[in-house]
Amino acid sequence: MQLFFVNSKLARRHLDSPVVSGDEVAGLLDDRALADGTPVFLDDETMMPVEPLCSWGRSLSDAELAEGTLKDYGRIIARVADHQVQRGRDLVTATESDLQVYKRVRTELQTRPVGDSAWGKEAQLIDRFYGHLKDRGVLRQTPRRMVIRGRRIKQKMDIRHLTYGQYRYFRDVGLGGQRPDSTVDRSFRGWSPHRNRGAADLALGTGMRWREWATVLLPELGIGVGHRVDEVTFMVQACAKYGKARSIYVPKDSMTSLESYLLLERPEQASMSARRLERHHRDLFVVSRIDHESGLVYGTLDGMQRVFTMSAMDAGLRRVTVQETEVGLEALAVFICRGGLMPLADSWKRYRHAAWRRMVARQDENTPPLPRKRWRWHDLRHTYALQLLNYLERQMDGEEPDAVARRRRHRSYLSGHMRLNPLLIVSRRLGHSSPATTYEYLEYTDDLLPDFDDAFQGWVGEVGSEATYAQIAAHAFGLEKRESL
Known part of the structure; x- marks a missing residue:
């Protein structure tokens, strides 16, 4: 049996x-x-x-x-x-023992076994598949549920924050190619260190998920509006988890x-790729006009005139969105790679893996201790959440080191200060579906290291920057107050 996917x-x-x-065919689909x-x-056959x-x-x-x-x-x-074919059996008529063998292969015997969390999601899909067959009358009864019965433990969030x-x-060292002492490393051969450092600062300063910051468009950052924009x-929505809109x-x-x-x-990257993009002109969404005030983008896609709201453009559409410039066709995405379009997930994964290898190789007695696990882009989101939550709490109530008292305080907020509760503000900034997800960060705010006290002073941008998380917190408080009016 062969597996294909619809692609109109x-x-x-x-x-x-x-x-035909x-x-x-596309019209029929x-x-x-x-x-x-x-x-x-x-x-x-x-x-x-x-x-x-x-x-x-x-x-x-x-x-x-x-x-x-x-x-x-x-x-x-x-x-x-x-797996069933290899055992000489059929998928539709699989028994519970067949699926138990499959589970053992996936969780124990294969070269890289999956963990409980990954298997739990896979098992739920298998349950749904056989439930579908039963609902359609293909099966009289389904194999027993394959989730981890009896011993399944709810997995906590893998929260990893950075000092x-x-x-x-x-x-600076891993992504930017500097030496640990901040001097220039002439041996560094990274192709786009400014892009990767800028991406890290954007992720850390906004708390966006990878799919959100990696797919951002130039107009969304106010670039091209005709005047300088200091903050935006x-x-x-479309690139947010579950399509949940947030600012x-x-x-x-x-x-x-x-x-x-x-x-x-970026200008050099765009110039180098303009000719290649021109060859793929018919496969791209060529923008003719951008209405910055309304957020509408006008252009041609598949030979048709189309209009999109930027927030409603998914990652696939954003990747093929280009505009005519003085060098030719140029991607509208902020971050681009050698091909001229935005990097895909595998590319960003490759960038951080290369950064990790460099950090390990350059580590000495003067560098900070590295985490036990290789870092992830998502760690920057966790760091943002912890810092903003810690800063907002201190602004609201000052120091209160007793963890029990802090949790009692949060219960009070939930009933009396819904709009200005730090936990709920951070939950909304992160786009969490439930405050319960954000609640898991609380145990970490009790153990923040002393050099966290300045709440991100000098984290984003160059050393000596005056900006702090107070700027972000002030904006968050102001927004929440306006929304509550």
Whole structure:
């Protein structure tokens, strides 16, 4: 059995058959509301659809899941099917013992076993798959549930925050290519250190998730409006988790940190890639006009005139969004790579892995101790959350080291100060679905190191910067007060 995924754009642009055109196939997929990413299972010999797997894939499309999620779900079920074939058995008629063997392979026997959390998500999908077959009358009963029964423990958030020294070492030495003593390292061969340092400062200064800051567009940061913008607020939605809209505040120092990249590196990258982008002109969304006040973007996509609200543009559309400039076609994304378009997840992963290897190699007795685990971009979001929460608490109540008293204070906030409760402010700034998620940060705010006391003074931007988290906190308080009026 082979696994494919629906891709209407690919069909429209590259299908060339005397029987059916690419436009006709794309139109049929649109007419049937088959979302891109929908898994399609085909027989190895006949290349005909395999049922009931294709019907299950269609049900996922109807659920309006993200393209990446659809693909992940398809791969999981294809993996279970392959496991059954290797055992000489069938996926549809799998028994509980078959699935227990599969679970053991995934969690114990394979080269890199998955943990309880990953297996729990996979097991829930397998349960849903067999539940679907039962609901459709394909099965009379399903295998027993495959989640970790009896001993399953609720996983806590893996909160990893950075000290001031760790962050500067990560950013300047790992990403920026400096020596630990802040001098220039002539042997550094990194291609875009200003971009990576700017990305780190943007992530740390805003608390955005990777998909949010990595896909930000130039107009969203006020770049190109015709005058200098020191700080900016914009909306994220399509690239936010669960599509939950929220406002993002970018402080002045994060904007200043990006200037080095926008002035020194990005123009050269854009110029080098303009000719390549021109060759792929028909595959891109070419912007003709940007209305900065309304947030609308006008342009041509697939030969049609289109209008989008920037906050409603998903990551895939943002990546192919370009505009005509004096050098030719240029991506509208803030961060671009050698190809001229925004880097994908694998690229950002490669950047941080290279930074980690460099930090380990350069570590000496004068560098800060490195974390036990290799750092993640998401650690910057956790650091933002802890620092903002700690700062807001101190501004509201001063020092109160007793952890029990602090939690009692938060319960009081929840009933009497809903709009100005530090915990809820941070929850809204991060876009958490529930304050309970943010609540897990509380145990860490009791143990913040002494050099956290200045609340990010000098973290973002160059050494000696006067900006602190007071700027971010003041904006957050002001916004909450306006919203409560």
